[in-house]
Amino acid sequence: MRLSRKNRGDALARTPQVTSDVEADSVLAARGPSTRSWHRLPVAALLAAGALSTSVVVAQAGGEDDFTSDPAGWDETEAGIPVTDSLTMQKCGTCHAPDADGNLSRISWIRATPEGWAQTIKRMVKLNGLEIEPGEAREVVKYLSTYHGLAPEEAKPVMYLAEKRIQDETIVPNDTLRQTCASCHAFAQPMSSRRSKREWGLLENMHRALYSTAEFIYETPVGGGYDENGGAGDSDGAKPEKQAIAALKWLSENAPLHTPEWSAWRPRIRAPKLGGKWLVSAEMRGHGRFVGEMTIAPREPGSDEYITSTVLRSLKDGSVHTRKGASLIYGGFSWRGSSLGAAPSAAPDDLDSKLRETLWFAPDQTMAMGRWYWGEYHEFGYDVTLRRESGAPVLAAISLDALKTGTKGAEVHIYGANLPADLAAGDIDFGSGTKVAKLVSVTPGEAVVTLDIAANAVPGPRDVTVGSAVLQKALPVYASVDYVKVTPDTALAHLGGIKYAKGFEQFAAWGYSNGPDGKEGTKDDFAIMPIEATWSLGEFITTTYDNDTKFVGALDAASGLFTPNVEGPNPERRFGRNNYGEVWVVATAKNFAGKDGKPLVGRSYLVTTVPTYKRWDQPEVSE
Template structure:
């Protein structure tokens, strides 16, 4: 079977073609644009770069300040050592356009390393733009090879795993304002950091942006205003500032190069992943609490099958799932799982899940996100520990203990927990005394504890024998304030033609910590706080009426957006988009004045993503 646009879900959102517009017509329009402007030659090269924003197009030199000034990056000599392609299928499918050299390097491919998602995009774009004929199974094999042997080291991948996990979060990895402006004004900064390239390849990626995205040229040619730069020398001679293109090219070439110490050290360690057996799973879903369970991983050829059981620590309800998965580069899991029963509502974890997990290099622990939803807005935060026969502590319940509490039962969940422990062998930290210990099973212990009135507030470790679960049990003297999570949220209208993008809010009780001052570094989250929920107008214009139209918020903090399309009942027939505050009021927690604790989050409800970026999971 030939891989087509439909086979791999290629979308038109990538800036390539508009609906009903041929690829040839698109390229002709691009060529006409540059010809009419009289600015640049348009060169079409045979290889697409590896990330989402990569393509097989380059334009003339966009950076006149580079050391290779006057030459197009396609004419630069590749000075760095490439990574030979040793897979016969990859060479067969790619080598007809990407000429091999005497060392086994394939042009351009050997000077890029990328995540599995990045290489998947490359394959899909080659199909879409260059007519590559490849079956789904062949594509899976090629991506698995490239994602492993031309991938990222664990240390390189872990800081940007949130991109593959589909997490929406504020990025903290952007090094400075010029890099934010050059790379992160249009997409996540994790996007370029999900690949490694030679200096030449980074330059070609910049040129691709200029060819495909008109706004990139203006951004790249702007001079850098870097407050960290040294002051200009005295005199009348103006100082020529580097452009954003030059600044970004220098930073990327230095900080995320093709050849790194991390990759050099990891490459010889890559082997067949040995993950078979039982794993202890802890998971949490916003609005649904914490879960404990097991996953059994079984080899299935080069991949794996899975059987998972999860049990809610709040309700005791259980969920069973079966799935499959594969591993790239020895540590990076991509999988899917399906439930045993029907799906009751959009946030039901019985939905079909995508799984993205990072296995520690020792292959004894993993963490990641299992997610679903039209916008991947629902998900389980997951941690796993291999069951080896040695004691494992996975979770404790309740979520937290107040100082001065007496006779509280604390349940310890795990695996291979000893049945003959004495109270002295179980430790909850300073100020918490174990009075009684009962072994329910090898997976559960019950400790009856007293908490001293002067116990140190904070997140205590829990130890059973010689095994420790760090920061497992908050001990608090007071609840000082609430936070609503997420603090900022984005939802999408839908339900008529397009899918809705939902959101689940949750209120978390916080302690101000030892210093007694709220929102300082020693504050810590204590537990979820049962709350009532309401929306409040976020006033932006004089005729604001957003709370009437954006959607509904139920008693559990679950927000359902309204339908898309112009609304004739609304002023100016506006769509149902808008901005509101989501307000939580604690049912039982009060402040020092005896008033219920409250907190709010900012919610934007916007139109559907009419065209979607194509980045489905790989090989599943």
């Protein structure tokens, strides 16, 4: 998840790689990770953690209904999902006992993403002696992530985890879940699975056994409540509920094994038929927007593995990039693949680099969305949308980022597929306050028009309509650029270059409108377009002797690409410290000024930290 400025104290201990499956990363993760709760607790409470660190759950008074007894002693009362695949039965059934209904213990009461099941299999190999060939493992993951996976509606909100995005998580429901789950890994991790109540409890048991910090956090009362001796206290004498129980209740209720989404999806599961041509629109921070086409062909008839050929054209500079790749589909909608450009170079942000593809396909198989990414820390990537070319007109993008009110005769290229040859100017609509003055030309893949924007047009994004095809929010109309935002607003880079690879960061400056209400920072504000800016670093003051701007790395003044410094102690720095640090990344607009006549300025918070010295087992599905 994305760092926030208020939590910058943990910044050097946090990396985007700590996102492996909440069950499967147990033994492999570092002991004693940084947690946000510890700095608020007295020393006696911290010492109490040591006494708890070797314990496993001990049965307590009470029954299953009140969540206070040991889940290992609970009977599984929920209906399981029978395992019907012979290979999965063969490889898993020797340890996971079958029952008369075809269920396998534990497995039949868990549903998870492809990454979750792949990580579980790796854990079984490392810790439990499972013998399985890579090809067999892939088939088992295919089966489990399809018939013991998530429904599309359940998977979509947590796709950012599989897409390797670093972002602020908005799905953490409360502080208790932030402490018990999201203090060590993304909250998308547990929400990438669905489990019975007993299985959620057993998952907590595993964390207690393997992590002293988990045991300590679980035993913490909701809301804290430690007295000076490290014991639980409450002003009114009531015994507060422990965070473990509160978290277990929430997960059991909000991420149960059986859901309406799964019940509706389970009978609809089918082999996907994705072969054909797909219209591609993509955007990459610092490189602008792209349009193109992807041809998808099954590796063999009826296969869920595909080979791909993609052509992308930059709308910024007209450069063309071709790619060849391969992929497979899990669950009928989860695309995992890789591709390579025609002529990759050593440049870290080279658009022809070998990349991984993660896409979510809509259940009706008419569109897909996701991220294609690369980099040592997955820091570079395209945001991608695919639209199936089925013979009807379909739209992908327009040539302009935005238009100002009062503009006359602007030439706009509309990119799509199957545009009708008899298209007329009246068939094209850019919304209120706009007028298509002339249809200049039309081909099946592109229509060119001249467009007028009324001086009193209401600012905001406009849909573009060509016949029956609609491209939503394709053209922002603005009266003025009111302020600048830098994306990402908080960022993480890694030192490297000697023994370890560098972790770069690409920044972009966006002009924003205050919206119809004219007030900055309200809900009707909208992003207008990326703008040209001059880039610089500013000191983020934490101590008087830091001078981080001199040591963390270099920011390209023209492109906004940050290149971190080398790793290792620096004798030129006070105390011989490493080159880590915190800085502001400042963008000064070249062509837009505020009411005071000075250039608009935006900034982002950047933490440059040490390399990830130890890579824990990665959760992504192997190629």
